[in-house]
Amino acid sequence: MEQIQDYRDKSDEELVALALKQSDFFAQIVKRYEAKLTAYLKRLFNLNREDIEDILQEAFVKVYLNLNEFDGDLKFSSWIYRIAHNQAISSWRKVKARGFSISLDENDWQELTAEIDVADEVSRGLDRQLIAEALARLPLKYREVLILKFLEEKNYKEISDILKKPAGTIATLINRGKKLLAEELKHHYGTD
Amino acid sequence: MEQISEQILNEIKQRRLSPRPRWQFLLLNSLWWLAAGLTVVAGGLSLALVINSFNTNDWAWAEYNGGWLSLAIGALPLAWLAAGLGLSLFGEYNLHHTKNAYRWKPIWILLTVLILTSGLAFGLERSGLAEELDEVLSPNLPSFLLAPTDQEGFWNKPERGLISGKVVEEKPDSVILEDASGKTWQVEFEQEPDAPTPEQRLGKKIKVFGSGDAKKFKAKQIKTCSLNKVGCHLETKTNNKKAAAGQVQGVKLNDKQPEKKEADKHDERKVDEERINKQKGPKDNSETNSADRE
Numbered sequence: 001m002e003q004i005q006d007y008r009d010k011s012d013e014e015l016v017a018l019a020l021k022q023s024d025f026f027a028q029i030v031k032r033y034e035a036k037l038t039a040y041l042k043r044l045f046n047l048n049r050e051d052i053e054d055i056l057q058e059a060f061v062k063v064y065l066n067l068n069e070f071d072g073d074l075k076f077s078s079w080i081y082r083i084a085h086n087q088a089i090s091s092w093r094k095v096k097a098r099g100f101s102i103s104l105d106e107n108d109w110q111e112l113t114a115e116i117d118v119a120d121e122v123s124r125g126l127d128r129q130l131i132a133e134a135l136a137r138l139p140l141k142y143r144e145v146l147i148l149k150f151l152e153e154k155n156y157k158e159i160s161d162i163l164k165k166p167a168g169t170i171a172t173l174i175n176r177g178k179k180l181l182a183e184e185l186k187h188h189y190g191t192d
Numbered sequence: 193m194e195q196i197s198e199q200i201l202n203e204i205k206q207r208r209l210s211p212r213p214r215w216q217f218l219l220l221n222s223l224w225w226l227a228a229g230l231t232v233v234a235g236g237l238s239l240a241l242v243i244n245s246f247n248t249n250d251w252a253w254a255e256y257n258g259g260w261l262s263l264a265i266g267a268l269p270l271a272w273l274a275a276g277l278g279l280s281l282f283g284e285y286n287l288h289h290t291k292n293a294y295r296w297k298p299i300w301i302l303l304t305v306l307i308l309t310s311g312l313a314f315g316l317e318r319s320g321l322a323e324e325l326d327e328v329l330s331p332n333l334p335s336f337l338l339a340p341t342d343q344e345g346f347w348n349k350p351e352r353g354l355i356s357g358k359v360v361e362e363k364p365d366s367v368i369l370e371d372a373s374g375k376t377w378q379v380e381f382e383q384e385p386d387a388p389t390p391e392q393r394l395g396k397k398i399k400v401f402g403s404g405d406a407k408k409f410k411a412k413q414i415k416t417c418s419l420n421k422v423g424c425h426l427e428t429k430t431n432n433k434k435a436a437a438g439q440v441q442g443v444k445l446n447d448k449q450p451e452k453k454e455a456d457k458h459d460e461r462k463v464d465e466e467r468i469n470k471q472k473g474p475k476d477n478s479e480t481n482s483a484d485r486e
Contacts, residue, residue, distance in 0.1 A: 020211055023201065023204050023205065023209075023210075024201065026200070026201065026204065027197040027198070027200070027201050030196060030197035030200050030201075031197050034196055034197065053196060056196060057196065057199060057200060057203070060196075060200045061200065061203060061204070061209065064200070064204055064209060064211060065209060065210075065211055065212055066211070066212060066217075067211040068211050068212060068213060068214040068216075068217060069212075069214075069217045073291070073292065160294070160295060164294035165294060166294065166295055166296060166297045167295070168297065169297065
């Protein structure tokens with residue numbers, strides 16, 4: 001127990017250095033990011049538990065194999081999110097073919113409605129499910145930046161590192177994504 | 193939650209996986225940088241050949257050959273231009289794959305590559321390397337890779353007063369010229385004191401501006417050309433070197449010569465007097481001798 005507490009105090013970079021020496025330490029990295037990445041993938045694609053486990057397993061193996069590529073040039077969390085994101089994208093076609101929706105937790109929709117520009121009466125009428133449906137209808141390039149920015153609470157630099165896009169492009173995508181989401185909500189639910 | 197970490201650890205151990213060594217990532221990134229560098233250099237060389245083609249073009253005769261625009265288009269070695277631009281795009285592609293390039297917009301990467309390529313091209317052209325490369329490459333390349341102005345026949349437009357070809361015979365006031373199609377022309381000109389000697393012109397390619405009929409051509413202006421070119425192409429950069437070595441280029445034959453300097457006129461008068469004295473000399477001597485005999 002004392003040993004586990006020690007690992008919790010260690011930074012990501014320290015854990016990477018330890019995992020490179022002994023693979024057992026890699027389990028601590030998995031434990032640290034498993035829940036975060038599961039939530040992220042659920043928000044992004046609403047994959048079922050099996051799909052998420054498959055993606056995470058493959059993603060974590062890739063993280064382990066490529067541990068030496070991580071050199072502190074970016075945050076470890078950005079790097080591991082990037083690998084999981086790419087793994088999810090490559091698996092997404094299968095998921096997309098059978099249709100998908102996305103899943104928002106209790107507080108997620110409040111975070112989003114606070115950011116988007118919709119009329120008060122529309123905002124009051126919105127519920128989690130409606131926002132999730134509107135978000136699911138957005139193109140992936142807007143959906144992913146909105147989720148990373150407002151639900152994962154990543155800054156522009158982190159989103160830029162995760163998606164491998166310039167920070168300026170991220171800012172543009174976020175602005176357009178917010179407008180598109182607001183329009184989507186107004187169009188489908190605003191006047192009814 | 194515990195299960196996934198255990199599953200992954202088991203998989204790592206069962207498959208005996210180990211992290212890929214760091215040098216592989218460094219090597220891959222270095223290879224992308226190297227490829228980007230090489231494409232910039234190759235693109236720079238290609239564009240340097242384009243600039244060289246423009247610089248060595250015979251702009252002074254543009255009016256006889258369809259005007260400046262026509263000559264500018266004709267001076268474009270499209271293959272080199274395409275290669276230069278293609279390599280710049282490939283350079284952008286390579287640079288885009290380096291580790292942190294995603295932080296830059298592709299347009300900025302492309303502009304950077306284009307600036308580097310163009311800068312290198314101007315540097316290579318100024319250093320003379322582009323011209324040397326052109327001299328080596330031109331004779332060995334298929335003609336479609338060359339600029340139209342370097343092609344056989346571009347400067348052979350008798351209806352516009354232009355013919356070009358190889359001097360196959362030299363006479364005191366005319367040359368026999370064989371053009372790209374094998375047709376021979378008798379080109380007449382007024383011999384000028386500083387015109388090339390027969391040895392300097394025979395076997396060389398020349399451009400002639402003038403007028404004439406199907407066989408005879410009266411030259412107003414003759415320019416000698418680079419020997420290594422497939423077509424007839426005026427050398428401008430090596431002009432001074434060649435001129436110093438005795439090869440005169442761009443000789444105006446019928447145009448009014450500029451007034452000679454006073455010193456030159458004085459020298460010529462001196463030479464004439466000496467010539468007259470020499471001619472008089474033997475006559476005077478013979479008179480003297482005959483007087484003595486008498």
